[in-house]
Amino acid sequence: MAEIDLSAVFDAMPVGCAVLTNDLRYVTVNRAYERLAGQPRERLLGRHFYEMFPGGPGGHGISDVRASLERVAAEGETEVMPLLRYDVERADRPGDYEERYWSVRNAPLFDSAGRVIALIHRAEEVTAYIKQLHQGHPSGEPAAARVEAVEAELFARARELQDVNQRLHQAQEDERRANAAMRDALRRQQQAVADTSHDLRGPLTGLQTRLQLALTDPEADSQEVLHAALHDADRLGEIVTDLLELARLEAGAPVQTETVDLARLVEDELAGREPDVAVATRLERGLLVRGSAIRLARLLDNLVSNAERHAGSRVEVRLSCTDGHAVLEVLDDGPGIPPGEREAVFRRFYRRPDARSREPEGTGLGLAIARQIAGAHDGTLHIADRTSGTCMVVRLPLSPG
Template sequence: MVELDLATVFDAEPVACAVISPDLEFVAVNRAYERLAGPRERLIGRRVFDVLPGGADGRNAAHWRTALEWVLAEGQPYVMPWGRYDAQVPGRPGVYEKRYWSTVNAPLLDDDGRVSLIIHRIEDVTAFIEQLREERPYGGDVPPDLLKVEVELYVRGRELQSVNHRLRQAQREERETAAELRETVRRQRQEVADASHDLRNPLAGLQTRLEAALAEPDVDSRQVLHAALQDAERLSDIVSDLLELARLDSGAPVTTEPVDLCELACDILTGHTCALTLDTSFEPPAVVAGSRSRLLRLFGNLLANAERHARTRIEVSVACDHGDAVLQIADDGPGIPEDERQAVFRRFYRRADARRADPDGTGLGLAIARQTARAHRGTLQIADRTTGTCMVLRIPLQPAA
């Protein structure tokens, strides 16, 4: 479903609309209404009759009062007969020009069926009426009954045109939503197929080794058990990653605590054995509200990814920037082409160099890392660099107590 911001829709409606309280004061107006009656700042909170030419005692006010009070009393829409209500000329206080209007008032009912607000729609039909008069063969005014019918046909025709436009827009949005759903289903099917393939390989290896051990009593059982343990560990890694993704996908609330990303990075790197040059730059504190265990896993996934691809050097930095804690892990490896920088975050997606560097990888590490970042209201992106790859994690800083 496409999520709609109804306030934005109301404001963008091409027909002048206003929301009126039971006290007959303006509560809201859209931009089209502003063009007719003036800025909303001068309308909101004012009584309807104070805006009409002639004030509360004028003929216009009497017609409007009858219509609005009927809506309040009956809880039903009221279509006002077209009428002439002159409007002030913009920039010329006290000067009015002739205008004709078609007006509809409709109730907005609360849960108890009482009128809580009135939706007021007004449409300028002056041009149409003037055109009718110009087309009269002998001049003069148009007969009132004929004019009413023709004005109503004109207004309904414009409404039909607007409805057709909205229908076309809704159809376009429906097609886009259907395409998104088809793509989601395709990705889910692909993920299931990839997961099945990745699970099948270690299961097949485990089964083969156990069958060989049973068929050959003299086989070295320790060697068989060691190989079987490796297959079981790979199965455990895949299942663990899938479970973590399922938890992240569920959107379950994350139990948070203050976590300093500088301290977290130091804890992981202390005692970490790395054959590459490891440069660090920390600017504490960089405290976020998060799950320490999930952030540890995220950092570990990014560090492991950098170690797989780096040639000689890895850079790890933590700093604060515009209200965010920013963790960057960069390597001097071959880098990731720009057209693959989103694909690498897909589940089970593995580039050829990643398969060569780590044949036993699950292809889920970066997907988990990005989902974890999102669960912390953050982002994980690949920065533009001329060489190597730089992963950039941004998480909002925890507000000061």
């Protein structure tokens, strides 16, 4: 199929079309628009719409056209205007205006980010038809009544067409958002598969190597090989368990919920730990949230474990209330996290170099799971600004009762 010159198509369209900037200056027009305007395009381009079409001494209809164009520029919605009149100055007799009637449609032109960058102004003249209606009719019906009836009918049809256009535009927007969401989901799934493959490869390779050694080396210590293989299997089990938990959280799988006393949950979880550093608490009592006690305990455990890995000598857990939310903070006195990495640490399998050196066996999924759990409880998890160390902040909406 031969390549089509779209500019030639635009210029050959039988209906008058113009492209305007958002402040209503002409960018281009087609030949049909030149004929309607009675002006060559060289005189139109760069000029303001108001300047070229003042609307005659009475300003017939022009204020409606201006208002429509300004709404389209501001709101990004196509408008089909009812039949209207605005007069055009005669080219051969300046100051003398000719009565004209028009059917007008104004539409936005968007850039790739969805911003309105230009306006398409389409005008079709129906002056001859309206003048014919004003002439005598064999039925004896007054001309004014016929004109009024036709104008009402045209207005109704134009409104219907505008409604259809708006629904079509909304459907296109919905489809665009759905496609974008699907592409984003596919991208995340591909990244997750790549990350998972990378982190599973290590323990799988170790397990295969040890088993091959046991089969090929008769002098190998079978107990040592089996213990090492069991270690690799445990490592695989931890990763798979965390991945399954992430999958359940991302899928929004329903879980049993209850009213959870956060202060009591923190105390119960910390009582069963054997930390390598001092862990202090400062807890406000009576803060209740609705959710899964098991998952909230997992969130707390992941944050405290992460703090213990990076702390110099101390971890503190605080619980308070702000603006109808329970605020759980887990602080450590470690080296802190640079601002540029504060979002990256919540990605699955992301591990900072100091974390790998302190605990090589970590899965790199703990903070990703913690953020998913917070989100599943209509809450948030982020890293707060701090002069030293790290402060993880969880906000959860309080239960009404």
